[in-house]
Amino acid sequence: MFSTLNKTDHAKRKRVLADRYANTNVMRSASVEGIKERSNRFIDRCSQSVGGTLDLFVCLHSYAFDCITHHLFHPYGSDSLRSTEDEEIMRQVTFDDSLQNRLIKYYNPTLHGLIGNVLSLFAKPRETPLADDLVLNASSKTEPAPFTLLSRMQEKTYNMEQMDMAAECLDHMAAGIDTTGDALCFLMWEISQPSSLHVQKRLQEEIRSNEGVSPDKLPYLDAVVLEGLRCFPAIPMSLPRYVPSGGRTIDGYFVPEATIVSTQPYSIHRIDEKVFPEPDRFNPDRWLEETGDADRKRMFFAFASGGRGCVGKHLALAEMKTLLVDVYSRFSTVPDESMSADMMAMSDQIISSQPLGQKCLMRRNWHEDVAQPAVSEARVHVFDTARPYKTSKVTLLTGPTYLLNHNPRKLENRE
Ligand code: HEM
Numbered sequence: 001m002f003s004t005l006n007k008t009d010h011a012k013r014k015r016v017l018a019d020r021y022a023n024t025n026v027m028r029s030a031s032v033e034g035i036k037e038r039s040n041r042f043i044d045r046c047s048q049s050v051g052g053t054l055d056l057f058v059c060l061h062s063y064a065f066d067c068i069t070h071h072l073f074h075p076y077g078s079d080s081l082r083s084t085e086d087e088e089i090m091r092q093v094t095f096d097d098s099l100q101n102r103l104i105k106y107y108n109p110t111l112h113g114l115i116g117n118v119l120s121l122f123a124k125p126r127e128t129p130l131a132d133d134l135v136l137n138a139s140s141k142t143e144p145a146p147f148t149l150l151s152r153m154q155e156k157t158y159n160m161e162q163m164d165m166a167a168e169c170l171d172h173m174a175a176g177i178d179t180t181g182d183a184l185c186f187l188m189w190e191i192s193q194p195s196s197l198h199v200q201k202r203l204q205e206e207i208r209s210n211e212g213v214s215p216d217k218l219p220y221l222d223a224v225v226l227e228g229l230r231c232f233p234a235i236p237m238s239l240p241r242y243v244p245s246g247g248r249t250i251d252g253y254f255v256p257e258a259t260i261v262s263t264q265p266y267s268i269h270r271i272d273e274k275v276f277p278e279p280d281r282f283n284p285d286r287w288l289e290e291t292g293d294a295d296r297k298r299m300f301f302a303f304a305s306g307g308r309g310c311v312g313k314h315l316a317l318a319e320m321k322t323l324l325v326d327v328y329s330r331f332s333t334v335p336d337e338s339m340s341a342d343m344m345a346m347s348d349q350i351i352s353s354q355p356l357g358q359k360c361l362m363r364r365n366w367h368e369d370v371a372q373p374a375v376s377e378a379r380v381h382v383f384d385t386a387r388p389y390k391t392s393k394v395t396l397l398t399g400p401t402y403l404l405n406h407n408p409r410k411l412e413n414r415e
Pocket of ligand 1 (some may be wrong): 180233301308313
């Protein structure tokens with residue numbers, strides 16, 4: 001579906017597959033229970049890490065991997081949150097270092113065709129044999145659960161060949177790991193910063209006072225997720241499209257047919273300060289204001305829109321909200337002292353973006369709590385925000401004082 005250039009063929013394929021990503025299908029109990037089960041496995045990892053550090057980057061990618069393979073193939077999906085063998089598959093997809101090779105292939109396919117073999121000696125090609133094996137194996141199985149994508153593709157009416165099904169699943173698997181994993185990682189990092197701890201606290205309050213309520217019925221959680229995706233869209237950059245035959249006039253400019261044009265979620269989320277005032281500020285409250293609601297929704301582009309928009313949107317939101325409810329109903333999150341803002345800068349890949357340091361360690365005293373965030377010891381921290389915040393002093397809860405310094409290079413922790 002991703003690479004189908006022809007609009008009619010693309011729409012035809014999308015009509016077949018979209019059924020399994022419709023909200024009604026994602027919300028079916030077998031599908032939701034599977035997400036909850038994987039979220040519980042994530043919580044087990046958190047509980048085991050109490051007294052140590054937890055790498056959210058790795059665990060969130062494992063979570064996204066297990067959720068997407070559940071949706072594609074259940075019961076033949078992965079279990080990377082519990083099995084190191086399966087975690088290795090996730091790592092092969094996520095810790096890929098073939099960016100240079102792929103950029104040359106993308107921008108100059110002819111040159112790549114000529115020197116591809118020599119190039120591979122210096123710049124690694126993308127190779128994911130473990131993931132390929134998993135998908136080939138799973139997509140050859142019979143009787144997958146009825147909510148899965150595989151079950152849809154195996155319907156006789158569509159007459160799809162096995163290799164076609166496997167190729168489609170491989171694309172969807174790749175589309176569902178880094179996007180959801182990184183979106184959650186950036187968001188949890190953000191709400192663990194001193195400047196956003198009030199957000200974490202309010203989120204905990206909403207979740208803890210609404211036990212048993214479905215995650216999609218919690219307005220503040222919704223605002224936090226939307227704001228995370230607005231500030232840190234997992235696919236932040238250009239989404240290319242061909243101008244159709246005859247050309248088109250766009251915003252008063254005539255653009256000839258076959259020109260490649262694009263829009264970027266990152267820019268759209270910042271371009272109109274009437275719609276998103278102070279666009280670089282992480283501020284979930286903006287989504288709770290009644291005025292301007294229609295404009296904000298229109299300008300929200302994390303999942304793109306239209307015929308090529310993200311088919312996995314409802315699944316991604318269900319995964320994100322389920323995990324956030326499970327984490328913040330039990331825990332508070334504070335970054336490990338070894339982390340710096342530089343490590344969490346958005347690092348552009350081919351179209352997606354991931355934390356530059358490829359890790360996101362949560363602090364040693366990340367602990368199970370009931371009412372108090374983990375920051376409740378009377379300590380003073382100087383945090384590296386590397387953001388254009390003015391130096392300010394904020395007193396939180398019963399004791400701790402945070403000094404937000406606008407550009408120290410390293411995150412320190414002072415008694
Ligand atoms: C937070 C998580 C996610 C974000 C931010 C995201 C974002 C996007 C965006 C911006 C596009 C449009 C690409 C383009 O226009 O060229 C897209 C397409 C797509 N996404 Fe997602 N996505 C997410 C999660 C998922 C998940 C969980 C799946 C599950 C399989 C998925 C599957 C797809 C597919 C198959 C397409 C191609 C749709 C088409 O060609 O019609 N995405 N996604």
